[in-house]
Amino acid sequence: MTLTVAQLSESELLARIFPRLHAGSSMLLGPGDDSAIIAAPDSRTVISIDTQVQDKDFRLLWPNGSTSTGYDVGWKAAAQNLSDINAMGASATAIVLSLTLPSTTPVSWVEQLAEGLSAAIVALGAPQCSVAGGDLSGGSEIVVTVAVTGTLDGAAPVLRSGARAGDQIAVCGNMGFSAAGWALHESRVSAADFTPGLALAARLFARPEPPLAAGAVAARAGATAMMDISDGLLRDAARMAAASGASLNLDRTVLAKLAEKLAEPAQLLGVDPLAWVLTGGEDHGLLCTFPAGTPLPDGFLGIGSVLSLEAAQAAVTIDGQNYKGAVDGALGWDHFAV
Incomplete structure (x- = not known):
């Protein structure tokens, strides 16, 4: 029989998650208190957040028979957030996550999510970034929200507003x-x-x-x-x-x-x-x-x-012309159009 989150208390589920979370050099105090404490080597903090919603951003079962494992969803949660920090010319320091889980969610899926999140941080090249904690809640669908902080290490941020003619x-x-x-x-x-x-x-x-x-x-x-x-x-x-x-x-x-x-x-x-x-x-x-x-x-x-x-x-x-080759009429991803 598959063990589900409904069969564990919140504390018991957290006890399975915490050991799977990556602790990088930035973390001074990790999960378990009311808040984590992260080292801030720069006086400025870069911050971003992203959400994945079941059947909007991923499917547990796809039409071709593939599945979205917890590991996959955790990996993507790390990747998309770390990329936002990278795009500012900064380095990630900490991640916190919020999980909304239906009662039927297998505990193993949640454990895999924690493992995928941590594995991506290391494999993609941000081992200094810590998973500092988060929040759990119940709901009708899986929702994974990750917020990430970063440091500029004294450098100036690179914004999207700086392109100039001739570049x-x-x-x-x-x-x-x-x-x-x-x-x-x-x-x-x-x-x-x-x-x-x-x-x-x-x-x-x-x-x-x-x-x-x-x-x-x-x-x-x-x-x-x-x-x-x-x-x-x-x-x-x-x-x-x-x-x-x-x-x-x-x-x-x-x-x-x-x-x-x-x-x-x-x-x-x-x-x-x-x-x-x-x-x-x-x-x-x-x-x-x-x-x-x-x-x-x-x-x-x-x-x-x-x-x-x-x-x-x-x-x-x-080449000086408007593009007319949209896929299904769309020129990119729009969260409210799919």
Whole structure:
């Protein structure tokens, strides 16, 4: 018989969770008191928060028969939050999480979530970040909310509002793989029939791999603007353009080369892979701008240039033209449109 959270007290469930949480060097006092205490080496604190909701952000059982394990959901919770801190040119110091759990949730699923959260922190390159505690509650669906703090270590933050005409646009990290993985999960293609190429897309959807070392590197290299690509390149580029009062023009030839990496799942599902690169979210790569002529850091790929609004007709263009290849009519992820 599967042990569920309804069969344990809150204290008993916490006793199973706490030993699975990563304790990094930033934590001075960890879970168990009314509040945790985290070292603050900089006088400023960077903070962000993200939520995953069952059947909105993940399914326990997907149409193709795949499951979202607690480990997967915990990993993604860490990845998406650590990526937000990275996009400011900062380093994460602590995570706290809030869990809403139906009474039928298996205890093993919750234990796996704690393990996935902690594993991602270490594997993605933020071992100094501690899981400092959180809150438990009951509800009709699983909701995982994670808040993260970070430090700038004396550096200036890199904002999305700094792009200027003449800057070069660059990206770092995976592009379109998570969207391809989501499409595979929503399809009827069984995971048992996945080729290595399909399995890679499915894995990067379930467990994204943001380039956490790249944020600080980009900041030191002189990045003028930077943000996490969470809702799709086009949608997030439009946000950067609006914040900067500029227009971003992307190079179709370079983007097409990125799309070639997704040819296998695209051919199987009958999708233009460029659409995944442009509109797919949750890879959590970095979108940056650098002054013209600045050598791009290792791992960054130039994909276009920043124009003045007077020189362009739209906030984001591809080879000077509006993009008309939306997937299912959408140009990126919108939490209230799906």
